[in-house]
Amino acid sequence: MIACLGRIVHDSDAESKLDDDVSTIFNSLNLQGSIENGDVSGIASKDFGGLYSVKPLYLIRPSGAEDISRVVKAAAGTPHQTVAARGNGHSINGQAMADGGYVIDMRSTGENHFNLLTVNGSPCIDVSGGALWEDVLRRCVSRFGLAPRSWTDYLSLTVGGTLSNAGVSGQAFRYGPQTSNVTELEVVTGKGDITVCSETQNPELFFGALGGLGQFGIITRARVKLQPAPDMVRWIRVVYAEFEEFTRDAEFLVSQKEDESFDYVEGFVFCNNDDPVNGWPSVQLNPDQEFNPAHLPQTAGPVLYCLELAVHYRNSDQPSTVDMAVSRLVGGLGFVDGLISQVDVSYMGFLLRVKRAEQDAKANGVWDNPHPWLNLFVSKSDIVDFDRTVFKKMVKNGIGGPMLIYPLLRSKWDSRTSVALPEGEIFYIVALLRFAPKGPSVEKKVAENREIVKWCIKEGLDFKLYLPHYRAKEDWKRHFGNQWTRLEKRKANFDPMAILAPGQRIFKRTNQ
Ligand code: FAD
Numbered sequence: 001m002i003a004c005l006g007r008i009v010h011d012s013d014a015e016s017k018l019d020d021d022v023s024t025i026f027n028s029l030n031l032q033g034s035i036e037n038g039d040v041s042g043i044a045s046k047d048f049g050g051l052y053s054v055k056p057l058y059l060i061r062p063s064g065a066e067d068i069s070r071v072v073k074a075a076a077g078t079p080h081q082t083v084a085a086r087g088n089g090h091s092i093n094g095q096a097m098a099d100g101g102y103v104i105d106m107r108s109t110g111e112n113h114f115n116l117l118t119v120n121g122s123p124c125i126d127v128s129g130g131a132l133w134e135d136v137l138r139r140c141v142s143r144f145g146l147a148p149r150s151w152t153d154y155l156s157l158t159v160g161g162t163l164s165n166a167g168v169s170g171q172a173f174r175y176g177p178q179t180s181n182v183t184e185l186e187v188v189t190g191k192g193d194i195t196v197c198s199e200t201q202n203p204e205l206f207f208g209a210l211g212g213l214g215q216f217g218i219i220t221r222a223r224v225k226l227q228p229a230p231d232m233v234r235w236i237r238v239v240y241a242e243f244e245e246f247t248r249d250a251e252f253l254v255s256q257k258e259d260e261s262f263d264y265v266e267g268f269v270f271c272n273n274d275d276p277v278n279g280w281p282s283v284q285l286n287p288d289q290e291f292n293p294a295h296l297p298q299t300a301g302p303v304l305y306c307l308e309l310a311v312h313y314r315n316s317d318q319p320s321t322v323d324m325a326v327s328r329l330v331g332g333l334g335f336v337d338g339l340i341s342q343v344d345v346s347y348m349g350f351l352l353r354v355k356r357a358e359q360d361a362k363a364n365g366v367w368d369n370p371h372p373w374l375n376l377f378v379s380k381s382d383i384v385d386f387d388r389t390v391f392k393k394m395v396k397n398g399i400g401g402p403m404l405i406y407p408l409l410r411s412k413w414d415s416r417t418s419v420a421l422p423e424g425e426i427f428y429i430v431a432l433l434r435f436a437p438k439g440p441s442v443e444k445k446v447a448e449n450r451e452i453v454k455w456c457i458k459e460g461l462d463f464k465l466y467l468p469h470y471r472a473k474e475d476w477k478r479h480f481g482n483q484w485t486r487l488e489k490r491k492a493n494f495d496p497m498a499i500l501a502p503g504q505r506i507f508k509r510t511n512q
Contacts, residue, residue: 025058029070032063033108044084044103049092050370050438051446054099056084061108065186065194065220071102072218073192075499079511082502085218087161088132090154092373093469095213096161097503104218106130106158113221116144119183123226129160129219137351140226147229147347149175153266154354160219164501165467166211166419168408168429170264170310173254176412179210179419181225187217190495194220203416208490211419213468214501215487216494230312233263233350234326237283238307239339241297243387246305247407249333251380251426253309254407262329264310267406269391271398272296272304278398285341295338302396305405307335310350366435371401372445374432374452379422379462380407386430386461390452395432399445404431418487420480422462429466469504476506 026035038044038056045053062068068085075081082101089096097103109130116125123146127136133148134155140146151169152162163185167178175181184198187209195217197206208216240246246267253265272293273279280291283306296304311329313322330340345353361367378386383405395403410425421427432449436442456463470476477484491498491507498507 022058025074029067029074031060031067031070033061033067035060038100038103043089044086044097044105046089047092047094047096048090048371049094049373050368051092051372051442052094052097054094054097056098056103057081057100058102059105060102061105064109064112065188068104068188068218068220069192069194071104072188072190072499075102076190076192076497080509081499082509083218083499084501084503085129085160085214087130087158087164088156090157090161091503092371092467093503095467095469095501095503099502101502106160106218107132109220110135110158114139116146116226117223119223124183124223125226126221126223127159128221129158129163131159132156133159133162134352134355136224137348141229141348144226145229146226148178148181148224149227150178150181151351152178154358155351156355156358159222159224163210163219163222164212164214166413168466170266170308170406172408172412173265173406174258174261174263174412176414177408177419178224179417180412180414182210182222183225184221184223185209185219186221187219189217190497190500198223204490205494207414207416208418208494210414210417212490213418213504213506215418215504215506216490216500218500230263230347231315232313233345233347234311234313234322234342235285235345235350236262236309236311236326236330236340236342237285238309238330238333238335238341239283239291240305240307240335241300243305243384243391245334246307247380247383249335250307250407252332253307254409254426262309263312264308265406266308266404268306268308269303269403269405270306271396272300272302275398277400282402283339283341286343289341291341292338295336297336301392303391307333308406312347361435366437370436370438370442372434372436372442372449373467374430374434374449375466376430376453376456377408377422377464377466378428378430378456379424380426380428381424382459382461382463383428385459386428386456386463389455389459390430394448394452394455399432399434401433401435402431404429404433418483418490420464420468420483422464424462427462431466471505473506 040055044056044059075083082098084098085104086096109128112128113126150171271278436445498509
């Protein structure tokens with residue numbers, strides 16, 4: 001049966017016979033889910049970035065790990081087929097695509113699993129790799145009053161998609177990235193084996209798959225740590241004119257003990273003008289608290305900095321207790337007097353804040369524009385240089401979207417995972433989240449990103465791309481540095497024919 005798949009794939013008339021072939025393949029694979037022809041305009045040929053498009057051969061909607069295993073084994077029986085797991089396709093650079101290969105739509109497995117359990121006295125939830133984090137949130141909070149500890153800002157991303165990268169947000173300084181908050185995975189390897197792995201059981205596969213860019217296996221189930229969910233969040237923004245003061249406070253906050261700091265710490269750069277997207281209005285949390293630039297010192301430059309903070313609380317907490325806790329924390333900070341904005345929102349409302357931005361952007365017709373995004377991790381030792389050159393010069397007029405910057409702690413990341421990080425204990429995530437109208441300006445924005453990366457390399461900055469995308473093997477080797485040999489070994493062990501995640505362009509499919 002699998003041989004039949006190879007024949008079909010290599011038939012030069014394949015296009016004309018595709019409909020017949022689809023049913024032949026469906027039968028030969030004995031799929032419980034479904035399969036359809038790849039389509040240049042279908043979901044598997046696009047992603048959120050809107051920069052690349054390729055035509056897959058087939059789009060498969062599996063019912064679970066068994067289906068995925070069959071597809072991978074079928075691909076292995078051919079000389080050149082590849083398989084890409086597609087989470088929610090929110091990559092920027094075609095990472096979830098397979099040119100002429102099989103794309104597995106993990107969303108069809110989103111409802112699988114969802115079992116609450118207690119491991120060593122702590123609550124955990126088993127969820128599908130294809131589940132959206134927003135669904136995990138809604139179900140965990142509404143059914144159990146519990147929630148995962150570490151998030152991404154935006155939750156219409158799949159569990160498997162973010163775990164294949166890292167998954168970071170304003171809780172990561174305390175709990176580490178999402179990859180530090182799972183205790184067990186079920187993975188379909190590049191050999192088609194369905195394997196359960198954890199720190200103690202098949203640890204090489206477990207740590208390899210976490211941050212592994214989909215190179216070693218397709219995550220079909222993850223066991224995620226939970227904690228009691230708060231009811232409410234005090235969401236606060238404070239503004240700085242000086243980068244040194246912003247970073248001093250940000251680094252202080254992420255280094256404090258749990259009960260002596262905020263529950264969430266992020267930050268962003270914005271333009272010192274009244275532009276509605278890039279400037280002062282982008283800071284406002286509450287329409288009643290308008291940004292008053294008269295508070296800014298004369299020395300303020302072309303860009304300003306905002307720390308975004310949050311304190312969790314319960315409905316049963318006295319308002320005065322919450323106010324006192326917030327005042328104590330905010331009181332120690334050196335932001336510009338008068339430039340503070342705050343609002344109380346439900347915990348779910350806080351975590352779903354980018355969903356509301358998505359709805360607005362969809363209504364304005366800009367959500368589907370191309371997104372030439374650049375995400376970097378930059379070491380604390382180089383962040384002042386980065387600010388001086390990139391924020392204060394290269395992007396000082398804004399990028400038509402958020403420019404995030406906040407510190408993270410390397411000690412909260414497990415060095416056994418596949419994620420590549422800068423050397424220092426404190427490093428910053430920098431995210432240039434550009435929304436570009438379709439047309440020639442997109443190429444320009446991509447070129448600007450390239451310039452920034454080239455500058456980082458030329459100046460010898462201690463940095464890594466987050467959600468990396470390189471084309472040349474040399475660049476990948478530089479990215480992984482002394483982890484490259486480990487990565488190659490893991491690839492040889494778990495996906496020796498380089499069938500998986502071809503859109504990352506790290507390894508070429510082999511026939512051995
Ligand atoms: P896809 O884009 O579909 O896939 C990404 C990669 O993972 C591909 O190589 C794919 O083959 C592989 N993959 C997918 N599913 C699996 C699986 N089950 N097993 C193995 N490999 C798999 N990231 C953050 O860390 N923090 C943020 O706050 C954040 N905010 C974002 C906001 C928006 C609006 C967007 C578009 C992205 C954001 N991201 C953020 C980036 C996001 O984490 C990555 O783009 C992630 O890969 C997207 O998840 P996805 O489910 O769409 O994965």
